[in-house]
Amino acid sequence: MYNIKSRYSVVQGGSCLLPGAWRNQFGSDLWLWAPGEGFSKNSPTSLRGEFRSAVAIHSGSGAGNETRSLMGSSGRYPGSPFTFSVIWRSGAVTVWVGQCFVNGISKEVLVTSWLLKEMAKSQKDNWKTTRIGNDAFQRIV
Numbered sequence: 001m002y003n004i005k006s007r008y009s010v011v012q013g014g015s016c017l018l019p020g021a022w023r024n025q026f027g028s029d030l031w032l033w034a035p036g037e038g039f040s041k042n043s044p045t046s047l048r049g050e051f052r053s054a055v056a057i058h059s060g061s062g063a064g065n066e067t068r069s070l071m072g073s074s075g076r077y078p079g080s081p082f083t084f085s086v087i088w089r090s091g092a093v094t095v096w097v098g099q100c101f102v103n104g105i106s107k108e109v110l111v112t113s114w115l116l117k118e119m120a121k122s123q124k125d126n127w128k129t130t131r132i133g134n135d136a137f138q139r140i141v
Contacts, residue, residue: 016079016100016108018047022137027054030110030137032084034074047072051086072096092118096135110137 022030032049052067072084078100085095098112112135120126 016102018045018074018082018100018110021140022110023140024135024137026135028052028135029054029140030070044073044075047074047082047084049084051084053088090118092116098135108139110135112137 019033020031022032024030029052030049031051032047034045035048047070049070049072050067051070052065054065066089068086068088070084070086072082074080074082081097081099083095083097085093087093094114094116096112096114098110100108100110102108114133114135116131116133118129120129
């Protein structure tokens, strides 16, 4: 499997904050905000937002361009690992985990891995209802 994280590194002194608008390599859009206090040394930061998928879960399913609310959390400091999840209309759930990096040309990127779980018709079919992958989100100005 291709390691997407190996293409990015943290720039010394670089600061990467999660709130804002992001787009991944497939054209899906992510809007994140941190309600409340923002980053605190004493507790994780709550994340809220929306995700607009540019891809369909199944070919021809019409699920592309679906916009859904998301919730998640991040670590205590800017640049800490984070997670967020989306529940789709179909009942499937996608969870992303990742970290924000500043690359060598001072551009922020969210490097993530995701897990998509669809509903299985039976326990016997459960093995084929989970997918994994990677996304890299660039900040949209």
